[in-house]
Amino acid sequence: MTIPGVREYTVRRARTSDVPAIRTLIEPLVAERILLGKERVVFYEAVQEFRVAETPDGTLIGCGALHVMWEDLGEVRTLAVARDWLGAGVGYTILERLEADARELGLTRLFCLTFEVGFFTRNGYGEIGEGVIDPEVYSEMVRSPDEGVAEFLDLARVKPNTLGNSRMLKQL
């Protein structure tokens, strides 16, 4: 049954064929430096991390990814909703699904680097400072080539990407 005024969409795992639409969706956000631009190959490599939202006609209206960083720790990344769908609950639904994925994997903490402090605060995330991981784990994580890990560790080399963003964490 279709309820008048309610806009329908579903959230599902991404497929490789979604990569072009995911890139189109985040293109304006990358141009505004809200999200980090990545090579096409990186999206294909990360396709299992992605959930997407689509309308009944197959239009992709949102996406988000969960990246595992440590035994207990993951990152919500590339969460984006199409401009004409903002404020309809799509972001919340994708985030909820990513958090369920995280719990299923055994994660207990989720990191996010974002300008959307209000949205994430309302979804249970809090701003973090220094010292959220112990030095021993830090010394191993710092070996990762991943930009998101470097952003989590607040490394100097990624400071230009993180300028003005908030580092937020949620206890699952």
Ligand SMILES: CC(C)(COP(=O)(O)OP(=O)(O)OC[C@H]1O[C@@H](n2cnc3c(N)ncnc32)[C@H](O)[C@@H]1OP(=O)(O)O)[C@@H](O)C(=O)NCCC(=O)NCCS
């Ligand atoms: C962050 C982002 C994904 C949120 O997407 P969204 O689909 O607009 O999020 P929601 O609709 O779930 O929530 C937005 C607001 O709409 C409200 N809302 C939710 N469901 C609603 C509904 N059915 N009807 C009306 N309003 C609703 C929520 O209360 C929420 O208010 P808040 O932001 O004040 O908490 C989106 O703003 C975005 O793409 N931002 C740019 C990319 C970015 O910064 N990503 C985060 C870092 S990875």
